[in-house]
Amino acid sequence: MTAAANLSVAMGPRIEFASIDLTLGRTSILEQVSFSVAAGSVHAIVGPNGGGKSSLIKTLLGQMPHQGQLTLHWPGEHEVIGYVPQALEFDRGLPMTVDDFMAAMCQRRPAFLGLSRRVQPAIDAALARVGMLDKRKRRMGALSGGERQRVLLAQGLIPEPQLLVLDEPMSALDEAGIQVFEQLLHRWRQSGITVLWIEHDLEAVLRLADRVTGLSRKVLFDAPPAQALTPERLLGLFSVHPRSESLAR
């Protein structure tokens, strides 16, 4: 397989949000959210807590009763979405090792029967990529928050996704984990995977993202990070009453 063919297979989709409205109960979560994520780009979403970032991602995953048009334009025949949640809720005493977790996420065979031979190489590679290969027999509950986040990242890599949806992956990561994550991000960008990335760390966004959208119920800005992340815009984004009118242009 040539490099070009490889690239075209791995190419991620373009995502089109058009006038997305989301109301849960009587609370309006998203109002007229319109922006697009370019194919193969690293697109960050920033905004205050409760601004609708996670809801937007759940909408993208088809789990919200939204209104408006949300379209994924897939360029190739592979249509795999990888999702890395913000955190994993489970009992700390649960006797589930990293391998069990990966097996439960990646194979059809019950996890207690061990890793399937078909997905074993992929799981080995993913764990190696996040640097958790030597801790694969540890209990999930015994891992630190950063280590657990790395396992969640590894899980998002199998099967090879064309679109990766990350919900604050760096919030729990330690220093080494952040480096691992940045390497991964670099690889994804090279292989043309579309990455939609919710992030609080604005410095990381400025450094790593191709484009950034400020979201607080409405889209407050949508621009390359260097233009978007100005003090004035950020003040507006994180203030209690977002002044989208004055920030629009």
Place this chain on the structure above:
Amino acid sequence: MSRAQVIRPAGAGHETLYVLLTALLILALAATVVTLRGEREDEVSIESHQIDARRDLTAAEQGVFTDLLVAFDEIRQLREESGSMPEVASLAEEGLPPFVSDASSVSRGGHQWQWLAAGAYLGRSQDSAVAGSFLLIVPAQADERADVWLRRDTAAVVPDDLQPVALIAAGWQQVVSHYDAGVTRQHRH
């Protein structure tokens, strides 16, 4: 090969539709199975000249009727042994209800029993308010069932002809018992 995938809103809408459709499908299947394989509840309806032994007899009549059926077995046995029909008096001597005259027979209407040469025992009730008069027709063949008729009016004329048509014309009613769903499910008609 490129494809646009529209993310549909997650909602109860189409899921509810699917659940409803599934429910309808199950209902339709069940209805089909029931229609094809179900058995009709066979409620036996009795003729107008018949009377239901289970529902339409008074307590005294039920007692006499049951005793008659038991006595009929004895009568049949006696007939096989002696070759002739036993007399009412000999049946009473054996203490066989309802032919014997005792306290319970008195309370049940004090029937006066007699043998009719046509082939039947006739018990004339002394108190038609408590129980009607009974007619036990002994069949010619030994293995046939007893045929019991009842008449409630006070006249209780001795029947000349034991043919059903004649009995019906004279105002007798045939006592029948049958087994159907009503035996286990008590409901009045």
